[in-house]
Amino acid sequence: MIGKIVVTLVSLILVVGVVIGIVAVQHHEDSKNGENTSTSMKSVTTICASTDFKDACARSLGPVAKNSSATTKDYILAAIQATINEVKKSEEVTSKQSVDAEKDPYNHMAVEDCKELLKYAVDELQASFSMVGDSELHTLNDRVSELMNWLSAVYSYQTSCLDGVENPEYKSAIKDGMVNATQLTSNALSIVSQTSEILKAFNIPNINIKPNSRRLLEVNEIGHDGYPTWFSTADRKLLAARPASRARPNAVVAKDGSGQYRTISAALAAYPKNLRGRYVIYVKAGIYDESVTVTYDQKNVFMYGDGPLRTIVTGHKNFGVMKITTMNTATFAAVGQGFIAKSMGFRNTAGPVGQQAVALRVQSDMAAIFDCRIEGYQDTLYYQAHRQFYRNCVISGTIDFIFGKGSAVIQNSEIIVRRPGADQRWNTITADGRETDRQVTGLVLQNCRIVPERALFPVRFQIANYLGRPWKQFSTTVVMQSELGDLIHPQGWFPWQGEHFESSCNFYEFANRGPGARTIRRSRSFTKFRVLGPREAWRYTAAAFIQGGLWLKYTTVPFLLGL
Numbered sequence: 185m186i187g188k189i190v191v192t193l194v195s196l197i198l199v200v201g202v203v204i205g206i207v208a209v210q211h212h213e214d215s216k217n218g219e220n221t222s223t224s225m226k227s228v229t230t231i232c233a234s235t236d237f238k239d240a241c242a243r244s245l246g247p248v249a250k251n252s253s254a255t256t257k258d259y260i261l262a263a264i265q266a267t268i269n270e271v272k273k274s275e276e277v278t279s280k281q282s283v284d285a286e287k288d289p290y291n292h293m294a295v296e297d298c299k300e301l302l303k304y305a306v307d308e309l310q311a312s313f314s315m316v317g318d319s320e321l322h323t324l325n326d327r328v329s330e331l332m333n334w335l336s337a338v339y340s341y342q343t344s345c346l347d348g349v350e351n352p353e354y355k356s357a358i359k360d361g362m363v364n365a366t367q368l369t370s371n372a373l374s375i376v377s378q379t380s381e382i383l384k385a386f387n388i389p390n391i392n393i394k395p396n397s398r399r400l401l402e403v404n405e406i407g408h409d410g411y412p413t414w415f416s417t418a419d420r421k422l423l424a425a426r427p428a429s430r431a432r433p434n435a436v437v438a439k440d441g442s443g444q445y446r447t448i449s450a451a452l453a454a455y456p457k458n459l460r461g462r463y464v465i466y467v468k469a470g471i472y473d474e475s476v477t478v479t480y481d482q483k484n485v486f487m488y489g490d491g492p493l494r495t496i497v498t499g500h501k502n503f504g505v506m507k508i509t510t511m512n513t514a515t516f517a518a519v520g521q522g523f524i525a526k527s528m529g530f531r532n533t534a535g536p537v538g539q540q541a542v543a544l545r546v547q548s549d550m551a552a553i554f555d556c557r558i559e560g561y562q563d564t565l566y567y568q569a570h571r572q573f574y575r576n577c578v579i580s581g582t583i584d585f586i587f588g589k590g591s592a593v594i595q596n597s598e599i600i601v602r603r604p605g606a607d608q609r610w611n612t613i614t615a616d617g618r619e620t621d622r623q624v625t626g627l628v629l630q631n632c633r634i635v636p637e638r639a640l641f642p643v644r645f646q647i648a649n650y651l652g653r654p655w656k657q658f659s660t661t662v663v664m665q666s667e668l669g670d671l672i673h674p675q676g677w678f679p680w681q682g683e684h685f686e687s688s689c690n691f692y693e694f695a696n697r698g699p700g701a702r703t704i705r706r707s708r709s710f711t712k713f714r715v716l717g718p719r720e721a722w723r724y725t726a727a728a729f730i731q732g733g734l735w736l737k738y739t740t741v742p743f744l745l746g747l
Contacts, residue, residue, distance in 0.1 A: 234375060274302055277362070297512070305341045329624070333731075343589070449476055470495065475515060484522040488528065498515060510542060510566070513542045515531060518545070519547045542566045545568055548570060558577060564580065569588075569590045573730060575742055593630060615680075616652070616654070627660070631664075633669075653680050659685060659690065679709065
């Protein structure tokens with residue numbers, strides 16, 4: 185995570201630095217006329233103009249603006265510290281919620297989830313604050329993308345916390361205590377996404393910023409080692425440790441005792457302190473019935489097996505029967521940055537009765553999953569936060585079985601729709617959880633193949649199978665260049681019951697093929713649905729959507745950056 189924070193921090197310094205640098209220049213000019221304070225406050229008003237919570241924005245930057253000698257660093261420190269303070273207050277409120285684990289085990293677990301998620305947010309903010317002095321002015325577009333990724337994840341942490349709590353009393357208290365923190369995060373997303381407009385307001389020429397895109401790196405931006413010049417030393421070391429397809433392992437796991445460890449969890453427990461490079465784990469063929477978590481501080485874990493049908497991690501934790509929060513039902517959870525998995529299977533065997541039952545949960549930034557099988561029914565794959573890439577995988581399920589709040593691109597994979605339980609008459613492949621129009625999150629299925637499993641095939645026209653439904657207000661899902669079987673319902677997309685997200689969600693298709701790809705009968709209730717052209721579709725490629733050109737080549741996973 186530290187590598188991400190360094191890059192993100194530089195993004196923060198760059199974006200805020202440019203804007204505040206403008207303010208500083210304006211301060212100098214206006215000081216000649218004795219108008220420092222009024223001009224400063226006017227500048228803050230301009231910066232905050234694009235935000236949804238203008239008063240909160242002005243309060244966070246206003247005190248610094250009153251200081252005529254304020255520097256760029258002062259503004260950055262104020263912005264970060266204000267957010268840290270509010271997230272800490274959210275933590276305090278959450279920590280005061282006393283839930284009896286025996287009488288109410290579900291909500292006890294949900295509140296504990298909140299504490300964990302908010303801690304991630306605080307840790308990342310504090311790491312950024314401690315490194316504010318490091319600033320360079322290069323590759324602006326790439327840095328904006330890094331910052332948007334980071335802020336989107338922080339926002340996801342906060343909203344994921346609230347998603348899990350069911351008890352109205354606890355939920356209301358936590359939500360009320362989190363208002364200021366979510367507002368400041370939302371404001372930061374708005375400010376960064378509107379940077380180009382802010383610069384125009386200050387009449388800054390020859391700067392063209394497109395936060396949701398990236399330009400090619402210029403020659404003078406590439407160092408002698410092939411990395412962008414703005415990458416930190418730590419990032420260079422991290423990315424230089426390229427795992428081979430059959431890398432020499434640091435740890436070998438084997439159920440028969442022929443390795444160093446009999447369980448995957450034991451191999452992860454041996455993760456060395458102060459690790460540089462990759463921690464490589466080879467998991468020999470076998471079925472490993474265990475709940476595995478690559479923790480927040482276990483960065484750059486590379487795990488490979490003997491094949492997705494030979495090395496299998498399995499579990500059956502679920503919400504329906506066991507009343508476990510969704511994120512804790514995961515058979516395998518990858519949290520630490522830079523996780524790579526190859527040639528492995530991840531299963532949740534709870535079945536339809538289990539309802540929410542995750543096989544693989546990924547929170548890791550710059551995660552790559554290759555040649556893996558991810559099998560379950562409802563909520564099979566949870567792309568919880570940050571940038572993720574999947575290639576040559578098999579993903580199966582019934583309801584919302586690819587869902588999350590991160591930024592995920594799934595390429596060249598087989599999506600298998602399974603036969604649901606007897607009382608279920610429909611399937612939905614995807615359910616994205618983007619909650620604000622400023623976030624850069626969403627899901628892309630590119631060059632995939634969507635087919636029914638053998639058990640579903642005879643009744644595939646009796647059960648309605650949809651490409652997805654909107655989990656949250658600004659749900660964003662793109663299906664492009666994929667083969668859609670005849671099981672796909674002509675309407676394509678399905679509403680979320682009890683909500684009215686059809687007018688705000690973003691469902692797009694591009695250059696699909698097969699009998700399920702006909703869009704003439706797509707549901708008109710989704711007012712923003714459209715078939716994209718090549719220029720629009722480019723925004724959702726691995727290069728633009730998850731900045732894959734900067735990190736995918738160091739994973740040894742095959743990938744396509746464009747269309």
